[in-house]
Amino acid sequence: MWDYSEKVLEYFRNPRNVGVIEDADGVGEVGSLACGDALTLYIKVDENDRITDAKFQTFGCASAIASSSALTELIIGKTVDEALKVTNRDIADYLGGLPEEKMHCSVLGREALLAAIADYRGERRESIESPLVCECFGVNQEEIERAIRENGLTTREQVTHYTKAGGGCGKCHEKIEEILTRMCVEEERVPRPVRKPLTNLQKIKLVEEVIENQIRPELQKDGGDLELIDVDGNRVLISFRGLCANCPSAGITVKGIQDRLREAVAPELVVEEVPA
Amino acid sequence: MRLVYLDNNATTRVDPEVVEAMAPYFTERYGNPSSMHQSGALAHKGVALAREQVAQFLGAHPDEIIFTSCGTESDNAAIHGVLNAYPDKRHFVTTRVEHPAVLNQIPYLKRKGYRVTELSVDRDGNLDLEELRASLTEDTALVSIMYANNETGVIFPMEEIAQVVKSRGIPLHTDAVQAAGKIPINLGKLPVDLLTFSGHKLHAPKGIGVLYQRRGTRLVPFMVGGHQEKGRRGGTENVPYIVALGKACELAQQHLGSSIRRMAELRDRLQQGILERIPNVIVNGANAPRTPNTLSCCFEYIEGESLLLLLNDLGICASSGSACTSGSLEPSHVLRAMGVPYTAAHGSIRFSLSRYTTEEEVDFVLEHLPGIVERLRAISPFWGREGAAFRRAV
Numbered sequence: 055m056w057d058y059s060e061k062v063l064e065y066f067r068n069p070r071n072v073g074v075i076e077d078a079d080g081v082g083e084v085g086s087l088a089c090g091d092a093l094t095l096y097i098k099v100d101e102n103d104r105i106t107d108a109k110f111q112t113f114g115c116a117s118a119i120a121s122s123s124a125l126t127e128l129i130i131g132k133t134v135d136e137a138l139k140v141t142n143r144d145i146a147d148y149l150g151g152l153p154e155e156k157m158h159c160s161v162l163g164r165e166a167l168l169a170a171i172a173d174y175r176g177e178r179r180e181s182i183e184s185p186l187v188c189e190c191f192g193v194n195q196e197e198i199e200r201a202i203r204e205n206g207l208t209t210r211e212q213v214t215h216y217t218k219a220g221g222g223c224g225k226c227h228e229k230i231e232e233i234l235t236r237m238c239v240e241e242e243r244v245p246r247p248v249r250k251p252l253t254n255l256q257k258i259k260l261v262e263e264v265i266e267n268q269i270r271p272e273l274q275k276d277g278g279d280l281e282l283i284d285v286d287g288n289r290v291l292i293s294f295r296g297l298c299a300n301c302p303s304a305g306i307t308v309k310g311i312q313d314r315l316r317e318a319v320a321p322e323l324v325v326e327e328v329p330a
Numbered sequence: 331m332r333l334v335y336l337d338n339n340a341t342t343r344v345d346p347e348v349v350e351a352m353a354p355y356f357t358e359r360y361g362n363p364s365s366m367h368q369s370g371a372l373a374h375k376g377v378a379l380a381r382e383q384v385a386q387f388l389g390a391h392p393d394e395i396i397f398t399s400c401g402t403e404s405d406n407a408a409i410h411g412v413l414n415a416y417p418d419k420r421h422f423v424t425t426r427v428e429h430p431a432v433l434n435q436i437p438y439l440k441r442k443g444y445r446v447t448e449l450s451v452d453r454d455g456n457l458d459l460e461e462l463r464a465s466l467t468e469d470t471a472l473v474s475i476m477y478a479n480n481e482t483g484v485i486f487p488m489e490e491i492a493q494v495v496k497s498r499g500i501p502l503h504t505d506a507v508q509a510a511g512k513i514p515i516n517l518g519k520l521p522v523d524l525l526t527f528s529g530h531k532l533h534a535p536k537g538i539g540v541l542y543q544r545r546g547t548r549l550v551p552f553m554v555g556g557h558q559e560k561g562r563r564g565g566t567e568n569v570p571y572i573v574a575l576g577k578a579c580e581l582a583q584q585h586l587g588s589s590i591r592r593m594a595e596l597r598d599r600l601q602q603g604i605l606e607r608i609p610n611v612i613v614n615g616a617n618a619p620r621t622p623n624t625l626s627c628c629f630e631y632i633e634g635e636s637l638l639l640l641l642n643d644l645g646i647c648a649s650s651g652s653a654c655t656s657g658s659l660e661p662s663h664v665l666r667a668m669g670v671p672y673t674a675a676h677g678s679i680r681f682s683l684s685r686y687t688t689e690e691e692v693d694f695v696l697e698h699l700p701g702i703v704e705r706l707r708a709i710s711p712f713w714g715r716e717g718a719a720f721r722r723a724v
Contacts, residue, residue, distance in 0.1 A: 072709050088673055113631060113709075113712055221660070
């Protein structure tokens with residue numbers, strides 16, 4: 055069984071905004087039956103360029119359905135320009151994280167959003183011009199590059215988890231490696247080295263840094279906050295403040311924070327909430 | 331919540347009589363069968379009885395039974411054992427629809443320089459015996475063909491396969507993990523040389539398997555160690571589980587006739603009920619002989635994992651050949667080999683029954699499945715759009 059977050063299961067069981075908008079201002083269709091997942095996104099945009107409604111139809115697994123539904127909630131009320139900034143990671147985070155192998159479901163959402171906005175603006179999507187890399191799943195170079203850029207991917211396996219490219223016959227593995235190498239050079243990014251074990255001091259500093267610079271600002275946006283109480287071996291003890299303090303979904307948030315810290319610091323970290 | 335367990339091709343509930351039979355071998359008769367004392371003798375007796383029971387079940391001689399840890403070990407032992415016994419022969423024949431225990435040997439064997447023939451199947455999952463006949467050469471070391479398919483239940487005509495292969499004097503192995511207990515097997519009449527089966531598909535615990543080795547079949551031991559199993563498989567015997575497997579075989583044999591009838595009846599009820607209640611369903615292997623307990627079907631325009639999770643919410647356990655459930659991105663190799671279109675293969679569900687399955691459980695599934703399928707189809711962008719008409723046009 056996949057380790058889906060409660061929120062993924064909730065959005066799968068009771069998806070919000072399912073359906074069709076007959077007089078939609080923009081429609082984005084991505085994926086296909088043959089690929090195993092497909093999403094059609096409809097958006098309604100008012101005269102101020104604000105998305106007033108969004109609906110979806112999805113063929114796919116639980117995380118594909120949940121991601122689609124999360125996407126609609128994320129973009130309703132945003133202007134088109136704001137919506138363009140919604141990344142696949144935002145979709146995954148909104149759901150309390152997705153299993154790594156299922157990240158492509160969030161990318162599917164991001165692609166549908168771009169397609170719907172392009173349709174609304176009457177643009178021809180540049181990606182159609184982009185050369186096809188993975189024939190099995192019909193993934194082009196542009197889509198792979200975007201997933202790499204927006205998610206900081208460094209390995210071929212990650213690219214497959216995020217875009218499905220390379221998950222079929224394997225013929226395109228070399229091409230994907232080439233794209234990865236080229237992008238690393240262009241962005242002066244070296245492929246993430248195999249993680250060396252951190253010293254305790256390094257670990258604590260890094261945990262602190264991620265919480266300060268990434269996690270707290272996000273919580274504060276929603277009127278919450280958190281305090282790092284202690285780091286004991288691999289246990290990271292935190293305490294919620296503000297609106298988060300008595301939030302019933304604190305459990306989900308803890309898991310989200312844990313996922314982030316594991317990703318950024320060390321995969322064996324365990325985040326625990328302690329009373330303030 | 332009630333549990334409706336229809337995933338018996340994955341594993342089965344251990345029969346209470348089996349648990350009862352094995353229990354004393356943990357607490358009282360815990361000796362090592364090789365030991366020269368009464369405790370060892372009791373354990374030895376338990377193993378000997380189990381060997382008789384298994385032999386009886388297969389129509390074999392007790393000395394042809396080798397106990398292993400699982401079906402995968404038996405498959406490995408058979409394939410590598412024969413290939414190593416005939417090092418000059420460099421050709422291996424199998425099918426495209428084998429269990430991974432056999433299928434995943436292929437890349438390894440190719441790297442070792444073997445030529446491998448993977449026989450194809452048709453739309454119904456049937457083999458072409460002419461293709462098999464044509465593939466055999468002087469250089470063929472071994473043919474390994476499953477008895478019944480784990481995903482679709484399709485039974486291969488083992489007697490005819492054996493005739494073709496044995497007329498050329500080539501060793502024949504069959505993985506009968508999904509056949510044992512579901513169709514009668516009589517190795518007294520069926521001339522296969524090696525046969526694999528596994529305890530936990532047959533109401534014995536996980537962690538015990540059998541490799542049948544016909545007298546006179548050459549085999550280099552796969553697990554080298556002590557003198558156990560006449561030197562054919564080293565390692566202290568897993569006495570309680572061997573006893574359990576013996577008992578499970580005895581029970582399977584006792585129940586065989588009645589459970590085959592019963593499971594077939596209920597499976598057909600399930601299949602019929604699904605086809606009557608739900609449009610756009612394809613039954614995989616419908617026109618081939620199938621094990622009586624297995625129903626594999628594709629629900630078009632929806633995806634298998636979603637279906638499984640909603641069934642699970644109701645306590646119904648089944649499995650899927652969809653890509654998403656496996657962690658790979660491609661649907662089941664079996665369905666692809668049968669040419670089931672990708673568009674349907676992603677929506678495949680397998681229900682597999684056991685002798686414990688009741689009519690009421692089948693009806694429970696029939697009551698709830700249509701609603702679940704409808705719910706997912708209502709979300710699917712392909713349903714209203716192409717609809718039933720699309721299917722007919724194909």
